[in-house]
Amino acid sequence: MKVKVKRLKKGSNIAIISPSNGLASVFPHIYEMGLKNLSEVFGFNMVEYPTSRMLNEDLYNNPKLRADDIQHAFEDERIDGIICTIGGYESVRILEHLDMDIIMNHPKFIMGFSDATTFLSYFNKWGLVTFYGPSVMAGLAQMKNMDQSYEKHLKDMLLKNNKSYIFKPYKQYTNGYKDWSNSEFVGQCEAFYDNESGFEFYLDDEPSEGELWGGCIEVLEFIKGTKYWPDSDFWYNKVLFLETSEEKPSPMAVGYMLRNYGIQGVLNSIKGLLIARPKDYSEEEKAALKNIVMDIMTVEFKVQDIPVVFNMDFGHTDPKLILPLGCVVRIKPKEKCIELIESPFLDS
Numbered sequence: 001m002k003v004k005v006k007r008l009k010k011g012s013n014i015a016i017i018s019p020s021n022g023l024a025s026v027f028p029h030i031y032e033m034g035l036k037n038l039s040e041v042f043g044f045n046m047v048e049y050p051t052s053r054m055l056n057e058d059l060y061n062n063p064k065l066r067a068d069d070i071q072h073a074f075e076d077e078r079i080d081g082i083i084c085t086i087g088g089y090e091s092v093r094i095l096e097h098l099d100m101d102i103i104m105n106h107p108k109f110i111m112g113f114s115d116a117t118t119f120l121s122y123f124n125k126w127g128l129v130t131f132y133g134p135s136v137m138a139g140l141a142q143m144k145n146m147d148q149s150y151e152k153h154l155k156d157m158l159l160k161n162n163k164s165y166i167f168k169p170y171k172q173y174t175n176g177y178k179d180w181s182n183s184e185f186v187g188q189c190e191a192f193y194d195n196e197s198g199f200e201f202y203l204d205d206e207p208s209e210g211e212l213w214g215g216c217i218e219v220l221e222f223i224k225g226t227k228y229w230p231d232s233d234f235w236y237n238k239v240l241f242l243e244t245s246e247e248k249p250s251p252m253a254v255g256y257m258l259r260n261y262g263i264q265g266v267l268n269s270i271k272g273l274l275i276a277r278p279k280d281y282s283e284e285e286k287a288a289l290k291n292i293v294m295d296i297m298t299v300e301f302k303v304q305d306i307p308v309v310f311n312m313d314f315g316h317t318d319p320k321l322i323l324p325l326g327c328v329v330r331i332k333p334k335e336k337c338i339e340l341i342e343s344p345f346l347d348s
Contacts, residue, residue, distance in 0.1 A: 001127050002127055002129065002326055003104065003107045003126075003127045003128045003129065004107075004129050004343075004344060004345055004346045005081075005107050005108050005109045005128075005129060005344070005345060005346065006080065006108065006109070006345065006346055007158075007159070007160075007161050007345035007346070008042070008044070008080060008081050008109055008158050008159060009043075009159060010042065010043030010044075010159075011043060011044075011045065012042075012043075012044050012045070012080035012081055013044070013045045013046075013047050013078050013079050013080050013081075014038065014044045014045065014046055014047065014079070014080065014081050014082070014083055015047050015049050015069075015073035015076065015079045015081070015082045015083075016035070016046055016047065016048050016049060016052045016083060016085060016136060017049045017051050017052060017066075017069045017070060017073060017082060017083075017084060017085065018051040018052050018053075018054060018059060018066070018069075018084070018085045018086065019051070019066045019067075019069070019070060019084055019088075019091050019094060019112070019115075019116065019119065020059075020066075020084070020086065020087050020088025020089065020090070020091045020114075020115040020116070021056060021059065021085075021086050021087065021088035021089075021115075022051075022053075022054050022055050022056040022057075022058070022059045023056070023085065023086045023137060024052055024053045024085045024086070024136075024137065025053050025054060025055050025056065026056070027137070027180045027181070028053070029183045029186045030137045030141050030180050030186060030187075031053070031085060031136060031137050031141070033141040033186050033187045034085075034135075034136035034137050034140040034141035035136065037140050037141065037143050037144060038083070038136070038140060041143065041144075041151060041154075041155075042154075042155070042158065042159065044081075047076075047078065047079060049069045049072070049073060050065070050069060051065065051066055051069045052085055060090070063090075063093040063094045063097060064094070064097040066091070066094045066097075067094040067095075067097035067098050068097070070082070070094070070098065070103075070110075070119070071098065071099060071102050071103065073108075074102060074103050074106040074107075074108060075102060075106055079108065080108060080109065081108055081109035081110065081111070082108065082109065082110040082111070083110075083111050083112065083135065083136055083140075084111070084112030084113075084116050084135045084136065085135060085136045085137055086135050086136065086137045086138055087112065087113060087114030087115035087116060087135065087138070087216075087245075088114070088115040089115055090115070091115045091116065091118045091119060092118045092219075092222040092223060092228075094118075094119065095118060095119065095122060095223075095228055098119070098122075100123075100126055103123065103126075103128070104126055104127070104128060107128055109131065110123070110130050110131065111130070111131035111132075111133045111134075111135075111322070112132075112133075112135050113132050113133060113134065113135060113138075113139075113215070113216070113314075113315055113316075113320070114135075114138075114216050114219065114245060114315070114316065115216070115219055116132075116135075116215075117132075117214075117215030117216045117219040117220060118219060118222060118223060118228070120132060120215060120325060121213065121214070121215055121220065121223070121228075121325065122223070122228045124213060124325040124326045125228070125230050125234065127326070128326070129324055129325060129326040129327060129344045130324070130325045130326070131157075131322055131323070131324050131325070131344070132214070132215055132241075132314065132315075132322065132323045132324075132325060133154075133157070133314075133320060133321070133322035133323070134154075134320050134322075138177075139318060139319070139320050141186070141187050142177060142187050142188070142189050142318065143319075144187060145187050145188055145189055146174075146189065146318065146319045147170065147171065147172060147319065149168075149170060149171070149319070150170065150318075150319035150320075153168075153319070153321065153322070154322065157322040157324075158322070161343050161345050161347070162340070162343055163341075163342065163343050164339060164340065164341055165339065165340040166337060166338070166339045166340075167321055167329075167338045167339070167340065169195055169198035169199050169311070169312075169313055170195055170313050170319050171194070171195055172192040172193060172194055172195055173192065173193055173195050173277065173313065173317050173318065173319070174189040174190050174191065174192045174193070174317075174318050175190060175279050175280050175317065176189070176190045176246075176279070176280075176318075177189050177190060177318075178190060189318060195311075195313075197311055198311070198336065199309050199310075199311060199312055199336060199338065200290075200309065200310040200311045201307055201308075201309055201331075201333040201336060202290070202294060202307070202308045202309070202310065203294070203297065203298070203303075203304065203305075203306060203307055203308045204304065204305050204306055204307050204333065205307070205333040205334050206305075206307075206333070207330060207331065207332045207333075207334075208239075208271045208272050208306055208307055208330070208331050209239075209271060209272075209328055209329060209330040209331065209341065210237045210238050210239040210270065210271030210272060210328065210329070211237060211238050211239065211325075211326055211327060211328050211329075212238075212239050212241060212323050212324060212325050212326065212327055212328075212329055213230075213238045213239070213240060213241070213325050213326070214240050214241035214242050214243075214274070214323075214325070215241070215242070215243070215315075216242075216243055216244070216245050216315060216316075217242045217243065217244060217249075217254060217257050217258070218244065218245050218247065218249060218257070219245070220242075220257075221257060224260065232264070232265060232269075235265070235266045235269035235270055236269050237271055238269070238270050238271065239270065239271055239272040239273070239274060239329055239331065240261070240266065240270045240272070240273050240274070241273075241274040241275075241276070241312070241314065241323055242258075242273070242274070242275055242276070243275070243276030243278070243314060243315030243316060243317075244276070244278045244279060244315070244316065245279070245315075245316055246279055246280070246316055248278070248279060248280050248281070250285075251281075251285055251288040251289040251291075251292050252288075252292065254278075254289060254292065254293070255292040255293070255296060258292075258293060258296050259296055259300070262296060262297075262300060262301040267296075267297060267301050267303050268301060268302075268303060270306065271306055271331075272306050272307050272308070272309070272329075272331045273293075273297070273306065273307075273308045273309070274309050274312050274314075274338075275289075275293065275308070275309065275310045275311075275312065276311075276312045276313070276314045276315040276316070276317060277310075277311050277312065277313065277317045278316075279315075279316040279317060286310075286311075289310075290310055293308065293310075294308070307331045307333045309331065309333075309338065324340070324344035326344075327340060327342050327343075327344045328340070328341050328342050329341065
């Protein structure tokens, strides 16, 4: 059963947690800029949980403590939503310590990306609508140095109860941020590039719709074959979205991972495939990735009847789109349109 959450609003209390890395302790000026933007732009009140500024070593050595922070934030009646400070590489270790009855009995907004894929996807397997979007330090700390369309998108997705919302490509994008170790660069991004092609639609040109599910393709590898991975009947009527991390897996490596989805029968079950713009890829590498993905889809697994969309603005690119896992999108290739056709929030 799908479990939606309450919409955020000005004055909402937001729990800040570090379920993966402890970079807030390494780069406090970046972290604090993210908190400042959440307060000034959205009017949120931040509640820093014990893990938020904890040292990397302490977080690594205490996966249960990280899980406890998540559970306590869900249980805490003062808290309206939860946002992660940053990603990492081993949040999969916290999953065994999570009590899903507690989480599902206290549903609320939770957002992150990258390593947060483990628990965001797992929570959605249980039915909870979760949000794949910017973190405090990566995406929110830099928002005032990006185009105004980014702030508008965040406000539209977080503060409004849209029954329908059209995802639009950003006009420009950046692959990263200026050196975090230099406090003079706080909140600043590397060079921006024109997003000339926007969303790129391939394969079937007929409309298709399904529930969003996905995340960082490398992180999803951590839970494949475990009890946290969806079973075979989960995939029907899903739109799978995938993105690559700052580790920059090669196009061939992405193909290895995607091929596993084909062997599982996932690619023949889903209603659409969304691929994010890969971080730091050259134009040649982007072209190679498209060719590999399309060969796997059409040649190896004979998938011809769903839309495949490349160059999307989510994950390890900025500015980012927020994708609500569990909510239905309609893909209209002829119109080059991707539309969220249900609100992720309870009726206000």
